[in-house]
Amino acid sequence: MASSIYSLVYYSRNYIASDETTFAANVDQILAKSRLNNQRDEITGALLFNAGCFAQVLEGPLDTVEAAFERIQQDERHGDVSLLALNPIEHRSFPNWAMGFIGTSKIHAERFADIGSSSGFDPSRLTGDEINSLLRELAIEEEAA
């Protein structure tokens, strides 16, 4: 039987102004809004971010994943969205939806530590699947870009 759960993976360039307060305020906003929507839409996954990019895995029913992606596409806070994968999956890699800072910036790592822990972000989940671990590496590379 065909799987009814899909995984969508993308990464994009972060357009949020680089000043710290704006960046942090936007990150909070994204977390609050996405958490609400994704819970409603049965979407799990992970949103990785740093000053350079966003990288996200969305898992869930095709229609809600598509709707979420469409909302994401309309967001002005990022651009150059590369859709890396859209595939049916056997089972979810992530138990919930969470977001966390990923990168080498110490300041950001500290600043956004709360976001990660409060949303249940678990970087180790990113290493199980090939595309997910690729995404993680990509995000780190894009941090400085």
Added chain:
Amino acid sequence: MNAVTSFLHKTEADPSSMPSYEKILELLPRPVIFVGSDGIVLYANPSTEVLLGTVIGRDVHELFPGFMSGLISMPGALSSVLVSWNEVAFEAAFAALGNGRFLIDLRPSLQASITSMPSDMDDLTGLAKRNALLSHLSCALSVKAPSSFVAIHCLDLDRFKMVNDMLGHAVGDLLLQKVANRLTSACRKGDIVARLGGDEFVVLQNDVNDEAAAETLASRIVDLVGRTYVINGHTINIGASVGVALSSAGIQARDLLRNGDLALYEAKRAGRGRYRTFESGMDALLLNRREMEIDLRRALALKQFKLHYQPFLDVTTNKVDGFEALLRWEHPKKGNIPPLSFIPLAEENGLIVKIGEWVIRAACMEALSWPEDMVVAVNVSPLQFKSDTLLETVAAALERSGLPAHRLEIEITEGALLDDTEKVVQTLNALRNLGVKISMDDFGTGYSSLSYLQKFPFNKIKIDRSFVAGHSTDSEAILRSIASLGRSLGMAITAEGVETAEQLARIRGERCTHVQGYLTGRPMSTHQIPDFLRQNDLQTEKL
């Protein structure tokens, strides 16, 4: 009453004969509302209050929830249906009073019900249709503040047809809905998005401060609509081309839309996936192009094309090896039209294929009358390679004229090798198997990729004139390098554009095998060739 209503209040000299205008308004059995530029009701006659309750000081959008995206819609000439907050339907007419203020005249509608609105709406996307757009636009133009503009963004989706063809109309329709949604999200309240049909959309942008503000939205539209879509598990990529036009004093809605369309045409011509802003002159330009296209379409039948021939000489013997056929258009009214003025157009509309076929046939016929073994070189456009008929055309031209294949040389530019290289190389090989010579034209101006030289064993490389004319040591070094590279690959080398004896001496020293240019012979008509050859033979003997 407040100061605003006083403008309506003109007292008559003799009150007994004529009631004041204000009194007339008060007695009028239907509602009349005066709205300020911010959308707040400043005056309403008593009939209004009877039907709608207190309205002064309220927002017109609140009174009429369907009031299209905030704008002061629809021109005085057209009436449209407005439904009030308490669900009374009115036929509404509008009159602009300047500075963004306007008057609404409401007539309780007999047949108009709430459901009569959708006729102005596109079923698929819920956007305004053409008529509604025109109404909105006329009104926006009449009520806008003098210091601001109204901008029109006309857009077409690039590659939409392909999506429809490959994934079906159901997916195509979903895509259109998503596009509509993205456009709406890019706009502000007060802007209007319309779908004119197919994949044609128009955005009406209100309260535009300057051209930059319109361009910001245009580039936003190009970006947003061009982002990847995911629909039913399909990943879809399309693009948007946008034509922007800003209102000018006194411009009519239809003219502004037409300007937007002209700019859209330019955007598509410039390569799609981008926006262009209308500039005066674009219409004249398009008119010229259309005229020229009409003329070009019949030029072939009317035999207005001629071939001129420019000789190329062997640098060691100084003898003419052959001639390059050059296309000339002798327009009955405009005189000689240079190739650079019409070839790009012919390539754009595909006429180049038919014209190119004629060139090959005519060149083969004419070359047959030349002395033995003299070669005729013919330029072939990249588009002819794509047309699938090139091989057939060449074979037929040789057969019909009786010209031996080795006397025909096909000149191609790098452009021909850019797309679908494999197929082009296949055609080139087939041509060579016929016995035809193949040369690479204008080498040095494009990518000049050495891999092209490796992909196909050209008989000849023609080095672009810019390296011959160039006086710098750099261009000399490049000329020398290309020449020695070509020769070590066994190719002949023609230096183009040789105009002076000094240049000729130079290219002799740099291993070029052939020379072509004004110095050794200008392009000439076919009947001048015998004389030219005679002269040249005499000179060669003297040398």
